[in-house]
Amino acid sequence: MPLALYALTVGAFGIGVTEFVIMGLLVEVGADLDVSLASAGLLISGYALGVVVGAPILTTLTARLPRKATLLGLMVIFTVGNLACALAPDYATLMAARILTAFAHGTFFGVGSVVATGLVAPDRRASAIATMFTGLTVANILGVPAGTWLGQQLGWRATFWAVTVVGLAAIAVIARFIPKEDGAPEPSDWRADMRAMARGPVLLALLTTVLGFGGVFAVFTYIAPMLTQLAGFSDAAVSPILLVLGAGLVVGNIVGGRVADRNLPLALLGSLTALAVVLAAMAPAMHSQAATIVVAALLGAAGFATVAPLQIWVLRKADGAGQSLASSLNIAAFNLGNALGAYAGGLAIDHGLGLGALPLVALAFPIAAILVAAPALLRERQPAIAVSGD
Numbered sequence: 001m002p003l004a005l006y007a008l009t010v011g012a013f014g015i016g017v018t019e020f021v022i023m024g025l026l027v028e029v030g031a032d033l034d035v036s037l038a039s040a041g042l043l044i045s046g047y048a049l050g051v052v053v054g055a056p057i058l059t060t061l062t063a064r065l066p067r068k069a070t071l072l073g074l075m076v077i078f079t080v081g082n083l084a085c086a087l088a089p090d091y092a093t094l095m096a097a098r099i100l101t102a103f104a105h106g107t108f109f110g111v112g113s114v115v116a117t118g119l120v121a122p123d124r125r126a127s128a129i130a131t132m133f134t135g136l137t138v139a140n141i142l143g144v145p146a147g148t149w150l151g152q153q154l155g156w157r158a159t160f161w162a163v164t165v166v167g168l169a170a171i172a173v174i175a176r177f178i179p180k181e182d183g184a185p186e187p188s189d190w191r192a193d194m195r196a197m198a199r200g201p202v203l204l205a206l207l208t209t210v211l212g213f214g215g216v217f218a219v220f221t222y223i224a225p226m227l228t229q230l231a232g233f234s235d236a237a238v239s240p241i242l243l244v245l246g247a248g249l250v251v252g253n254i255v256g257g258r259v260a261d262r263n264l265p266l267a268l269l270g271s272l273t274a275l276a277v278v279l280a281a282m283a284p285a286m287h288s289q290a291a292t293i294v295v296a297a298l299l300g301a302a303g304f305a306t307v308a309p310l311q312i313w314v315l316r317k318a319d320g321a322g323q324s325l326a327s328s329l330n331i332a333a334f335n336l337g338n339a340l341g342a343y344a345g346g347l348a349i350d351h352g353l354g355l356g357a358l359p360l361v362a363l364a365f366p367i368a369a370i371l372v373a374a375p376a377l378l379r380e381r382q383p384a385i386a387v388s389g390d
Contacts, residue, residue: 003177004115004119004177004178004179005116005119005120005128005131005132006131006173006177007170007173007174007176007177007178008071008112008115008116008132008135008174008178009131009132009134009135009138010135010166010169010170010173010174011071011075011078011108011112011135011170011173011174012108012109012112012132012133012134012135012136012139013135013136013138013139013143013166013170014075014078014135014139014163014166014167014169014170015078015104015105015108015109015135015136015139016135016136016137016138016139016143016144017139017143017144017147017163017166018047018078018081018082018085018101018160018163019044019047019102019105019139019338020136020139020143020144020220021143021144021147021148021151021159021163022040022043022044022047022098023044023144023220023221023222023223023224024144024145024147024148024151024223024224024238024239024242025147025148025151025152025156025159025224026040026041026043026222026224026225027040027224027225027235028151028152028155028156029043029094029156032155032156033090033091033094034091035091037222037225037349038346038349038350039091041221041222041342041345041346042095042342042343042346043094043095043098044217044221044338044339044342045338045339045342045343045346046095046098046099046102046339047098047099047101047102047105047335047338048102048217048335048336048337048338048339048342049099049102049335049336049339050098050099050100050101050102050103050105051102051103051105051106051331051332051334051335052106052332052333052335052336052339053103054102054103054104054105054106054107055105055106055107055110055328055329055331055332055335056106056325056328056329056332057103058074058103058104058106058107058328059106059107059110059111059325059328059329060325062107062111063325066180067111067114067115067178068174068178068179068180070107070111071108071111071112071115071174071178072171072174072175074104074107074108074111075104075108075167075170075171075174076171077100077101077103077104078101078104078105078108078167078170079164079167079168079170079171080100081097081098081100081101081102081103081104082097082101082160082163082164082167083160083161083164084096084097084100084101085097085098085101085157085160086157086158086160086161086164087157102335105331105335106328106329106331106332106335107328107331109132109133109327109328109331110325110326110327110328110329110330110331111327111328112132113129113132113311113315113327113331114327115178116128116129116131116132117129117315124261125261125312126257126258126260126261126264126308126309126311126312127257127258127261127308129257129307129308129311129312130253130254130256130257130258130307130308131257133253133257133304133307133308133311134250134253134254136249136253136304136307137246137249137250137252137253137304138246138250139246141243141246141247141249141250142243142246143166144242144246145239145240145242145243145246146239147159147162147163148224148238148239148242149239150162152235152239199317201317201376202314202317202326204317204372204373204376205310205313205314205317205330205373206314206329206330206333207333207372208268208272208310208313208369208372208373209310209314209330209333209334209337210333210334210336210337210340211337211365211366211368211369211372212271212272212275212306212310212337212365212366212369213303213306213333213334213335213337213338213341213365214337214338214340214341214344214362214365215275215276215279215303215337215341215362215363215364215365215366215369216275216299216303216337216338216341216362217337217338217339217340217341217342217345218341218342218344218345218358218361218362218365219279219282219299219341219345219358219359219362220299220303220341221338221341221342221345221346222345222349222355222358223242223245223296224238225355226286226355226358227241227292227296229355230286230355230356231286231287231288231289231292232289233289233292241292241293241296244293244296244297244300245296245297245299245300246300247297247300248296248297248298248299248300248301248302248304249300249301249303249304250304251300251301252271252300252301252302252303252304252305253304253305253307253308255301255305256271256304256305256306256307256308256309257308257309259305259309260308260309260312264309264312264313264316264377265377265378267305267308267309268306268309268310268313268373268377269370269373269374269377269378270305271302271305271306271309272306272366272369272370272373273366273370274298274301274302274305275299275302275303275305275306275366276363276366276367276370277302278295278298278299278302279299279359279360279362279363279366280359280363281295281298282295282299282359282362283356283357283359283360286356286359307334310330310334311327311330314326314327314329314330314333315327315330337365340365341362341365344361344362344365345358345361345362348361
């Protein structure tokens with residue numbers, strides 16, 4: 001794979017740490033800012049909704065800019081946002097800073113996905129996207145456990161200071177390795193692009209993304225208190241278990257991309273079915289610490305095996321129209337799923353169902369995703385993936 005792909009991976013790593021590390025620090029943030037666990041969980045939902053709002057807006061505003069300049073500008077927003085998180089004096093300011101940081105997220109992955117697919121042969125495009133998203137998986141296998149440990153030892157603000165440094169590093173490697181384009185992208189009619197995004201097949205693909213990731217985040221958001229309060233692990237054990245979960249993410253992401261290059265319907269339906277099976281097994285598994293560790297790894301693998309197939313499916317359904325916008329909207333759909341999943345989990349907790357009910361709440365999401373996507377996927381043939389370079 002070209003070095004430019006790994007430059008995108010560094011940016012994805014920083015974004016992944018920012019998005020996910022808060023899950024391991026909910027207790028610390030809640031105690032420091034004097035808010036409930038459910039309110040602290042809304043910092044994840046707020047971030048996700050920031051992605052949903054920011055993705056189409058920033059993608060449209062930057063459509064005429066060279067993609068390298070766009071990626072650099074987005075990483076500057078990301079870095080400033082994390083600095084604001086580190087300095088936030090209260091819950092409201094932290095929420096606002098999280099939303100500011102989130103504005104860069106969707107467009108970075110949207111534009112980055114199009115850049116990534118333009119760097120490789122057509123039959124390796126899903127793998128190229130998976131390589132970029134490896135930054136997210138490495139963020140989970142290394143960044144999130146390290147950030148959780150750092151936040152527990154030195155206070156949660158130290159984690160955001162560290163991510164600010166990662167943002168500066170991402171700016172440097174993107175500036176060095178992403179190739180310059182010959183001029184700006186061809187001007188596009190954003191109204192026509194939006195009409196293309198409103199077509200039934202595109203909306204169905206986006207809905208599948210929302211539902212699939214909603215299932216992941218209904219439990220992922222509250223994984224730290226589930227590990228300590230249900231499975232009986234100590235606070236010190238949370239980071240190592242997140243490391244195991246992160247290893248599952250890496251494996252699932254790579255496998256999902258490779259299978260999607262060969263058979264997209266199989267990759268999508270197989271990963272969603274695997275996610276449903278893991279969530280169904282999670283509730284009884286939490287009564288055993290050994291089984292909990294195994295299920296944590298499988299949750300990571302099944303959840304992130306869906307990423308590259310879902311991204312490619314949306315790009316295919318967009319059929320060449322507004323590729324950056326389609327890609328960004330799918331990132332927004334991932335994060336809408338994150339927000340809905342976190343909200344559904346918080347709702348279950350607030351209504352007295354408890355942490356033990358979260359896997360069953362989460363299970364409803366991938367089942368719904370399968371019901372939505374299966375008819376269309378089973379009718380599909382396997383044409384070449386149409387992803388334009390502009």
